[in-house]
Amino acid sequence: MSLNTIDELRDEIDAINLQIMHLINERAILVQKIGIAKQASGVNRFDPERERDMLDRIAENNKGPFQTTALQHIFKEIFKAGLEIQKDDQKEKLLVSRSMKSEDTVVSFGSAYIGGGSMQLIAGPCAVESYEQTAAAAREVKKHGLSFLRGGAYKPRTSPYDFQGLGLEGLKILRKAADDYALKAVSEVVSVYDLETAAEYLDIIQIGARNMQNFDLLKEAGKMNKPILLKRGLSATIEEFIYSAEYIMSQGNKEIILCERGIRTYERATRNTLDITAVPILKKETHLPVLVDVTHSTGRKDLLLPAAKAAMAIGADGVMAEIHPDPATALSDSAQQMDFSEFDDFILELQASGLLRMKETV
Numbered sequence: 326m327s328l329n330t331i332d333e334l335r336d337e338i339d340a341i342n343l344q345i346m347h348l349i350n351e352r353a354i355l356v357q358k359i360g361i362a363k364q365a366s367g368v369n370r371f372d373p374e375r376e377r378d379m380l381d382r383i384a385e386n387n388k389g390p391f392q393t394t395a396l397q398h399i400f401k402e403i404f405k406a407g408l409e410i411q412k413d414d415q416k417e418k419l420l421v422s423r424s425m426k427s428e429d430t431v432v433s434f435g436s437a438y439i440g441g442g443s444m445q446l447i448a449g450p451c452a453v454e455s456y457e458q459t460a461a462a463a464r465e466v467k468k469h470g471l472s473f474l475r476g477g478a479y480k481p482r483t484s485p486y487d488f489q490g491l492g493l494e495g496l497k498i499l500r501k502a503a504d505d506y507a508l509k510a511v512s513e514v515v516s517v518y519d520l521e522t523a524a525e526y527l528d529i530i531q532i533g534a535r536n537m538q539n540f541d542l543l544k545e546a547g548k549m550n551k552p553i554l555l556k557r558g559l560s561a562t563i564e565e566f567i568y569s570a571e572y573i574m575s576q577g578n579k580e581i582i583l584c585e586r587g588i589r590t591y592e593r594a595t596r597n598t599l600d601i602t603a604v605p606i607l608k609k610e611t612h613l614p615v616l617v618d619v620t621h622s623t624g625r626k627d628l629l630l631p632a633a634k635a636a637m638a639i640g641a642d643g644v645m646a647e648i649h650p651d652p653a654t655a656l657s658d659s660a661q662q663m664d665f666s667e668f669d670d671f672i673l674e675l676q677a678s679g680l681l682r683m684k685e686t687v
């Protein structure tokens with residue numbers, strides 16, 4: 326066969342390639358329409374029976390030279406690509422997605438707000454242990470012109486024998502300390518049964534990493550008229566994180582703050598691996614504010630400042646950090662909490678780097 330003939334055959338293949346491309350895209354448009362119809366009727370995107378029917382029809386009609394198995398593999402790839410298009414279309418329609426709302430969501434608390442370019446620092450003890458301890462932290466938070474005081478009242482711990490938190494008493498102490506220093510109170514709720522009560526004492530309800538896919542808790546939080554701070558799961562993908570936020574917003578609550586707190590990987594140098602690029606991805610894919618928890622992600626005091634600088638430099642709406650009057654005596658996370666002198670240095674460094682301007686935290 327001459328080279329001419331090969332070129333002529335290739336020209337024919339090029340023309341057929343384009344025909345196949347147009348047909349596949351024509352098919353994709355139909356798949357998109359089916360995806361929209363399925364979403365509207367709550368039908369699962371993946372339909373194995375339908376795929377089996379189509380593959381059987383390929384087998385019945387295949388006259389070669391391709392082996393039927395080879396063709397079926399090719400069509401399976403087309404089906405998978407169709408599912409991806411349906412998924413992307415669905416993601417574009419999520420209430421939390423940036424395509425649904427181009428402007429940033431700003432969660433307002435009177436003169437304080439989270440999102441929309443404000444740079445917040447949420448600080449406080451890992452756990453509320455006593456009024457004196459929590460009030461001391463509140464005083465430090467206020468001293469630096471910050472607005473938000475965190476403190477754990479319900480502590481999900483790995484071991485059932487570890488300090489579980491003061492519960493309702495802890496919420497009351499946190500509320501009093503926050504009120505005494507005109508701060509907003511942030512604390513985690515771990516059970517659906519505690520939501521209503523907690524909402525009476527908190528300005529922000531936190532749903533922790535271990536509960537990121539506690540769908541009942543997410544749905545009930547979505548029915549509340551209270552901002553929700555949702556932490557990324559230990560091993561959650563960004564897509565799962567976004568869908569968990571959608572669970573909340575789908576129930577009506579639009580005041581959601583996302584928090585990247587590190588993911589569990591093979592790395593042991595830090596407590597978790599801070600997935601810092603999750604911040605711009607989440608800012609790009611959703612309109613929600615994104616915070617970074619530098620304490621739980623790194624688990625190391627020496628990394629709190631570098632991690633906070635990285636978070637603020639990459640576009641986070643703020644940082645969460647733990648402080649304690651005497652970390653060595655803390656009932657949880659004693660190794661990771663800054664004492665007040667360390668906190669002073671932390672704040673000064675962030676200010677010196679121009680990443681934290683105190684006027685925006687008032």
Ligand SMILES: O=C(O)C(=O)C[C@]1(C(=O)O)C=C[C@@H](O)C=C1
Binds near residue numbers: 370371407408
């Ligand atoms: O027919 C459907 O239900 C579709 O969603 C379309 C389609 C396809 O590519 O043909 C895509 C994914 C499903 O698993 C089955 C079929």
